[in-house]
Amino acid sequence: MTGTNWTLVSHSDPNQSDEELKQIFGSEAIISRVGNFNLIHLDSPDPAEIKKREAEFSPDSLFEDDCPLCQMMKEQGGSVVYDSYDDRGEAELLDDSGD
Numbered sequence: 001m002t003g004t005n006w007t008l009v010s011h012s013d014p015n016q017s018d019e020e021l022k023q024i025f026g027s028e029a030i031i032s033r034v035g036n037f038n039l040i041h042l043d044s045p046d047p048a049e050i051k052k053r054e055a056e057f058s059p060d061s062l063f064e065d066d067c068p069l070c071q072m073m074k075e076q077g078g079s080v081v082y083d084s085y086d087d088r089g090e091a092e093l094l095d096d097s098g099d
Contacts, residue, residue, distance in 0.1 A: 014077035036077025
């Protein structure tokens with residue numbers, strides 16, 4: 001089964017240009033922004049999925065209120081990277097390699 005994971009890259013500058021972000025994440029990356037956060041879509045979502053992610057992304061629910069480090073990261077912003085994954089077992093993936 002294939003799904004989507006996301007990862008927070010907190011050291012990423014929220015003011016980086018699309019060109020700078022594509023140098024880091026690849027030319028095929030789709031970039032959108034919500035507040036101080038860059039949403040980096042590496043899984044080639046359709047426009048409706050991008051709009052859904054933008055609408056559902058909430059730093060308030062992502063970061064704990066009673067965590068000083070979390071609050072600092074929330075204020076600083078950064079990049080959230082969406083990528084697809086395949087949850088087949090490692091053995092299955094190795095069998096598909098043709099070796």
